[in-house]
Amino acid sequence: MGLDIYAGTLTRYYSHNWKTVVQQWAEKNGYTFNRITPDGEPADDGEELSPAEVQAAVENWRDQILAAIAQPGQEPYAPWPEDNEKPYYTDKPDWDAFGAMLLVAACHTYGEPVPPTVEKNWDFGEHPLISRLASDEERVWSLFRGATWWLPLSDAFFFQAPLPTDDQAMIATLGGLRKELEKLNQLAWQADEDTILDWADTEGYPVDGTIGSDGQYSKADIPEHTQYDTQSLAKFAFSMFWRAMRFAEDQQVPILLDF
Numbered sequence: 001m002g003l004d005i006y007a008g009t010l011t012r013y014y015s016h017n018w019k020t021v022v023q024q025w026a027e028k029n030g031y032t033f034n035r036i037t038p039d040g041e042p043a044d045d046g047e048e049l050s051p052a053e054v055q056a057a058v059e060n061w062r063d064q065i066l067a068a069i070a071q072p073g074q075e076p077y078a079p080w081p082e083d084n085e086k087p088y089y090t091d092k093p094d095w096d097a098f099g100a101m102l103l104v105a106a107c108h109t110y111g112e113p114v115p116p117t118v119e120k121n122w123d124f125g126e127h128p129l130i131s132r133l134a135s136d137e138e139r140v141w142s143l144f145r146g147a148t149w150w151l152p153l154s155d156a157f158f159f160q161a162p163l164p165t166d167d168q169a170m171i172a173t174l175g176g177l178r179k180e181l182e183k184l185n186q187l188a189w190q191a192d193e194d195t196i197l198d199w200a201d202t203e204g205y206p207v208d209g210t211i212g213s214d215g216q217y218s219k220a221d222i223p224e225h226t227q228y229d230t231q232s233l234a235k236f237a238f239s240m241f242w243r244a245m246r247f248a249e250d251q252q253v254p255i256l257l258d259f
Helices: 010-014 021-028 051-068 094-109 128-134 174-188 193-202 230-251
Strands: 004-007 089-091 117-119 147-151 159-162 168-173 227-229 255-258
Touching (some): 004 230, 089 230, 094 117, 094 174, 117 230, 147 174, 168 174, 193 230, 230 255
Parallel strands (some): 147 168
Antiparallel strands (some): 004 255, 117 227, 147 255
């Protein structure tokens, strides 16, 4: 399973009114793209709700969640707007780059050198420094605690709750994500925002093939990569999370991981 990051309304997400960057590329280049579930079945093959029904359902879920996390004696959190039209942001860090970002954060947190490379398809959750930070009670990061959703709230906290699909998930906030990303940048790179935004285009995975003038994909003369540059992958994923965070702040929409 790959990993995409999505920032936008839940209505658009659950109405399937968005396209991953792979889908966008396939359409632009005349390819057919089909999403397949882990059990080999075509995705999104069930009974579809109308966008209006989806919006009503997610608004009900949103209001219940905001009521449940309201702090005693304080004003309840304002609901973010839901519709099927607001713009969205998406990109594809994939798991190897996400893990590299966590590894850089963990290494700098504990003053350890960053390994120069990571293996393709590595199990980053088993890395001792990543697992150490994931269980560190003095340094609590939603990124290390399995958060897959960040709601557009300025306070920093996270909690476990059912999603609109009733699946349980760890849910955090944009305010918390911003603090974590700023902390990671301070620890590792001290980069300015323009540099951070560029990394999604200038860093990342090496090219494993080329598209010829005839539209055919070729791996000729290009060795298959089994190792990746840790820092390059970390910057690549970090840039996408930063872009998503800034977009979600501007649009007042959630961020979620799609996998």
